[in-house]
Amino acid sequence: MESPHAVLLVALIVTFFIIYLAQAEDQEGFISVDCGLSPSEVSPYIEPDTGLRFSSDSGFIQSGKIGRIDKSLEAMSLKSYMTLRYFPDGIRNCYNLSVKQGTNYLMRATVQYGNYDGLKIYPKFDLYIGANFWVTLDLGDVDIENGMVEEIIYIPRSNSLDVCLVKTGSSTPFLSVLELRPLANDTYITDSGSLKNFRRYFLSNSDSIIAYPEDPHDRIWESTFEPEWKQISTTLEANNSNGFLVPQDVLKNAAIPANASAPLSFTEELDSPNDEIYIYLHFSEVQSLRANESREFDILWGGEVIYKLRPKYLKTTTVYSTGSLTCQGGECHLELKRTKNSTLPPLLTAIEIYTVVKLPQLETNENDVVAIKDIKATYGLNRITWQGDPCVPQKFLWDGLDCNSTDTFTLPKITSLNLSSNSLTGTVAAGIQNLTHLEKLDLSNNNLTGGIPEFLANMKSLLFINLSKNNLNGSIPQALLNREKEGLKLSVDGEHRCFSGSCVSVTNKKKFPVMIVALVSSAVVVIVVVLVLIFVFKKKKPSNLEAVPPSSNTPRANVTHTGISDTSIETKKKKFSYSEVIKMTKNLQRPLGEGGFGVVYHGNINGSLQVAVKLLSQSSTQGYKEFKAEVELLLRVHHINLVNLVGYCDEGDHLALIYEYMSNRDLKHHLSGKHSGSVLKWSTRLQIAVDAALGLEYLHAGCQPTMVHRDVKSTNILLDERFTAKIADFGLSRSFQFGDESHVSTVVAGTPGYLDPEYYRTGRLAEMSDVYSFGIVLLEMITNQRVIDQSREKSHITDWMAFMLNRGDITRIMDPNLQGDYNSRSVWRTLELAMSCANPSSEKRPSMSQVVIELKECLSPENSVRNKNQDMDSHSSLELSMSFDTKAVPSAR
Ligand SMILES: *[C@@H]1O[C@H](CO)[C@@H](O)[C@H](O)[C@H]1NC(C)=O
Ligand SMILES: *[C@@H]1O[C@H](CO)[C@@H](O)[C@H](O)[C@H]1NC(C)=O
Ligand SMILES: *[C@@H]1O[C@H](CO)[C@@H](O)[C@H](O)[C@H]1NC(C)=O
Ligand SMILES: *[C@@H]1O[C@H](CO)[C@@H](O)[C@H](O)[C@H]1NC(C)=O
Ligand SMILES: *[C@@H]1O[C@H](CO)[C@@H](O)[C@H](O)[C@H]1NC(C)=O
Ligand SMILES: *[C@@H]1O[C@H](CO)[C@@H](O)[C@H](O)[C@H]1NC(C)=O
Ligand SMILES: *[C@@H]1O[C@H](CO)[C@@H](O)[C@H](O)[C@H]1NC(C)=O
Ligand SMILES: *[C@@H]1O[C@H](CO)[C@@H](O)[C@H](O)[C@H]1NC(C)=O
Ligand SMILES: *[C@@H]1O[C@H](CO)[C@@H](O)[C@H](O)[C@H]1NC(C)=O
Numbered sequence: 001m002e003s004p005h006a007v008l009l010v011a012l013i014v015t016f017f018i019i020y021l022a023q024a025e026d027q028e029g030f031i032s033v034d035c036g037l038s039p040s041e042v043s044p045y046i047e048p049d050t051g052l053r054f055s056s057d058s059g060f061i062q063s064g065k066i067g068r069i070d071k072s073l074e075a076m077s078l079k080s081y082m083t084l085r086y087f088p089d090g091i092r093n094c095y096n097l098s099v100k101q102g103t104n105y106l107m108r109a110t111v112q113y114g115n116y117d118g119l120k121i122y123p124k125f126d127l128y129i130g131a132n133f134w135v136t137l138d139l140g141d142v143d144i145e146n147g148m149v150e151e152i153i154y155i156p157r158s159n160s161l162d163v164c165l166v167k168t169g170s171s172t173p174f175l176s177v178l179e180l181r182p183l184a185n186d187t188y189i190t191d192s193g194s195l196k197n198f199r200r201y202f203l204s205n206s207d208s209i210i211a212y213p214e215d216p217h218d219r220i221w222e223s224t225f226e227p228e229w230k231q232i233s234t235t236l237e238a239n240n241s242n243g244f245l246v247p248q249d250v251l252k253n254a255a256i257p258a259n260a261s262a263p264l265s266f267t268e269e270l271d272s273p274n275d276e277i278y279i280y281l282h283f284s285e286v287q288s289l290r291a292n293e294s295r296e297f298d299i300l301w302g303g304e305v306i307y308k309l310r311p312k313y314l315k316t317t318t319v320y321s322t323g324s325l326t327c328q329g330g331e332c333h334l335e336l337k338r339t340k341n342s343t344l345p346p347l348l349t350a351i352e353i354y355t356v357v358k359l360p361q362l363e364t365n366e367n368d369v370v371a372i373k374d375i376k377a378t379y380g381l382n383r384i385t386w387q388g389d390p391c392v393p394q395k396f397l398w399d400g401l402d403c404n405s406t407d408t409f410t411l412p413k414i415t416s417l418n419l420s421s422n423s424l425t426g427t428v429a430a431g432i433q434n435l436t437h438l439e440k441l442d443l444s445n446n447n448l449t450g451g452i453p454e455f456l457a458n459m460k461s462l463l464f465i466n467l468s469k470n471n472l473n474g475s476i477p478q479a480l481l482n483r484e485k486e487g488l489k490l491s492v493d494g495e496h497r498c499f500s501g502s503c504v505s506v507t508n509k510k511k512f513p514v515m516i517v518a519l520v521s522s523a524v525v526v527i528v529v530v531l532v533l534i535f536v537f538k539k540k541k542p543s544n545l546e547a548v549p550p551s552s553n554t555p556r557a558n559v560t561h562t563g564i565s566d567t568s569i570e571t572k573k574k575k576f577s578y579s580e581v582i583k584m585t586k587n588l589q590r591p592l593g594e595g596g597f598g599v600v601y602h603g604n605i606n607g608s609l610q611v612a613v614k615l616l617s618q619s620s621t622q623g624y625k626e627f628k629a630e631v632e633l634l635l636r637v638h639h640i641n642l643v644n645l646v647g648y649c650d651e652g653d654h655l656a657l658i659y660e661y662m663s664n665r666d667l668k669h670h671l672s673g674k675h676s677g678s679v680l681k682w683s684t685r686l687q688i689a690v691d692a693a694l695g696l697e698y699l700h701a702g703c704q705p706t707m708v709h710r711d712v713k714s715t716n717i718l719l720d721e722r723f724t725a726k727i728a729d730f731g732l733s734r735s736f737q738f739g740d741e742s743h744v745s746t747v748v749a750g751t752p753g754y755l756d757p758e759y760y761r762t763g764r765l766a767e768m769s770d771v772y773s774f775g776i777v778l779l780e781m782i783t784n785q786r787v788i789d790q791s792r793e794k795s796h797i798t799d800w801m802a803f804m805l806n807r808g809d810i811t812r813i814m815d816p817n818l819q820g821d822y823n824s825r826s827v828w829r830t831l832e833l834a835m836s837c838a839n840p841s842s843e844k845r846p847s848m849s850q851v852v853i854e855l856k857e858c859l860s861p862e863n864s865v866r867n868k869n870q871d872m873d874s875h876s877s878l879e880l881s882m883s884f885d886t887k888a889v890p891s892a893r
Helices: 011-017 365-376 431-434 452-460 478-485 500-513 513-530 556-562 567-574 578-584 624-636 668-671 684-704 757-762 767-785 798-808 824-837 848-866 875-880
Strands: 033-034 053-056 065-068 085-087 092-098 105-110 125-128 133-140 148-153 159-168 175-183 195-202 221-226 231-234 255-257 264-269 277-283 297-301 306-309 317-321 333-337 349-355 401-404 412-419 439-440 464-466 489-490 591-595 598-605 609-616 644-651 654-660 717-720 726-728
Touching: 033 092, 092 175, 125 148, 133 148, 159 365, 195 255, 255 264, 264 644, 277 333, 365 412, 365 431, 431 452, 452 478, 478 489, 567 644, 578 598, 578 609, 578 644, 578 654, 624 644, 668 717, 668 767, 684 717, 684 726, 684 767, 684 824, 684 848, 757 767, 767 798, 767 824, 767 848, 798 824, 824 848
Parallel strands: 033 053, 195 221, 412 439, 439 464, 464 489
Antiparallel strands: 033 175, 065 085, 092 159, 105 148, 105 175, 125 133, 125 159, 148 195, 195 349, 231 255, 264 333, 277 317, 277 349, 297 306, 297 333, 401 412, 591 598, 598 609, 609 654, 644 654, 717 726
């Protein structure tokens, strides 16, 4: 038997323990777990033979099965050893204990096989403390009626401690008892590593074992005695208050050499010759020495004197190593040699030898552990691998997690959590925010409800979030959209993006048609009154207006449903001085882009409203009068799908236009995939198309005077933080009188590729030119092809499309970035619409009002697929299609 200490004779315990009825108070800090205690038994209970208060293990582990030792062995076994928990499933199963961080614990694991499974297969498996290997338990050497005990002195690094059983072969790990005993914090201290019990003897020929309650720390002391020793004893109590609290029963006996002139010597062979050890030698003089007597001896380790001692009468002295020792060839020699002056031979009371166990693996960042356990509890996850340390050892990494544990000096951290398709219910767990190093979060394809939580935006390390295919509701929080702008990849179901904007107004329009019409009429009156002139605000370049709108704290409803705001109030607020412009742009600190007219700067009004400030260069302006007229007009054109002019500056030479900031830049940018690589989903694209169409419809038919945009293109469709699309750049727009036949412009303007060929030919400008351009935008949206690409077989997108359609292959037409994630019925319908808009003959094109209706229908099958269970407005498609061709009055919104 290589380590006799490990074989605890269970029968002996019963024989030699007197029955102590200890009070529970004495066991302060003790953790005594009776593994596999039947649920029908009372827990906790006081074990009759030891007086220890045992608890069932059911609160400390979620896995495993209950076993019971063979009946024939029960009579000689302690109660706590009679049952056990075994683990046929999973590789690693862990007990999770609540401990006090920094406390020095004596931890003990006891196994008694007792042929519980009737197989007489003596198991062999490993024990781990947290992420670190502790010991291999091999019961092959143990008699069936005996158990095996492993002890370690360990200081937990957090308030929770995992003790794991790891299957290493074919046999099934099991555990009978798990115990933790707090020790004095200044005893059994090491430089590094933990102390695994190798020997703990008291020198007595009584053939007994001493433990709790004699030992307040419940160390197990076995008696040992050699024939060449002589026993000396006392009945008196000793003063044992030196921290180690050696039990009185231990201190009452001591061994001296039988030959008084010989040394007292011990030899121990280590399991492994290179083991480092710590020794603890306890002495207490049991004889009352006369004046002419003395007991003094040298303590020799490996032949060298390490200490000279005169034990004190009835008072414990503990001599111990403060650093680790080694033994030559694994053979440890201890000798106590009386000194010349000593009249009495050396004496020894008790000896403890520990080997050092290095536990080098750092455990996962405690906050992460607490957080992931909290998430586990929140969702009631019961995965077999979700036990013990989440990240380490790497081979036991919890499935669904990824960790950063690259170097040995920093704590492993959880960097990825994938709980996709776990049938999770409830809300997005708040505990997730405590995983502060999380980069990737995938909760897709579950049954999660509630809103998309804002806290995700505060998780700085997050790069990727997938919440799609859940039953979440509401919109994406502004802060999260801002993060998305900064590169976060956010994957959510389409409806969260389509937020209030158009979706809501559709409903409103249906519900309150009378009210809207009334609003529109009054708007018309106001516009007619205030409209001054037609002006050209010339610029060749499309604006690179990047930003979006009125800050998040300006409720959209303000702008949208009132149509046109009270001009007198508005105008007053909307004129800014040049110094205010300088202030709002922080001295023109952050340019957003440059157009032919000047530079656009990012700005901030009152620290909250983000704006884009176009500073007009002298050369670009057509003259003060035109500028003023344009401002007057733009200030009065309000529609949720038109970029709003917040104000202007008109001070001497300084002319500036202040627009709402569109934080998600433009449609083209998103289609290009440059926006942090995230792909606009099909439903999102359709929603953007609907928004843009509504904006154009308003220009064409809703505002007075009506207008032709003249430069509709994907870079002029800007996206706000909620991905609501707004038409920008009225620089080329021309207002014209309703009913006036002379829609004639002498300058051909616009962007190649988007330009209505008829307009190009005739120079006649009409709404239908915008419809053509819009059709091109739709084609871009579907295909993500360049509008003009000379390297293509057919360079113009309409020709290319006709060419491809003849081959009837929708998959080659579609934007490959969509990866087939679209409703083909919806796509075909959109495609048909796009082609009819881009019809070379303007008479064959639909009006923007028809485009809006048609697009909404394209959108609805998409939404109805996604929101089967939500009663959003998927049913509205039917009602809308009934109003087709009725030429509903577009509403200012
Ligand atoms: C771990 O134990 C603590 C207390 O004993 C308990 O609150 C927690 O839920 C347990 N965690 C797991 C994952 O079992
Ligand atoms: C040990 O515990 C005592 C009180 O119990 C405390 O005052 C002391 O600071 C502790 N020492 C260490 C090293 O933790
Ligand atoms: C035991 O010894 C310590 C000092 O070594 C002393 O402070 C204490 O009072 C003694 N206890 C008793 C019960 O004599
Ligand atoms: C007692 O020990 C001494 C010193 O080791 C030795 O010389 C002597 O022979 C021993 N006596 C007996 C009877 O063994
Ligand atoms: C010590 O003194 C006692 C008498 O007081 C005597 O019997 C004994 O032999 C002495 N022992 C030694 C070692 O001198
Ligand atoms: C040993 O004995 C000698 C003489 O008897 C004495 O001088 C010396 O101090 C003693 N040493 C010790 C350590 O008691
Ligand atoms: C792991 O952390 C280190 C430093 O803490 C960092 O340099 C490295 O990029 C991280 N690796 C991963 C995969 O996150
Ligand atoms: C969601 O719950 C329903 C029943 O409540 C179930 O049929 C469905 O499979 C669940 N979906 C997922 C993804 O777990
Ligand atoms: C996150 O951790 C902190 C402290 O570590 C704790 O107070 C808080 O309750 C935790 N939050 C959640 C949602 O678990």
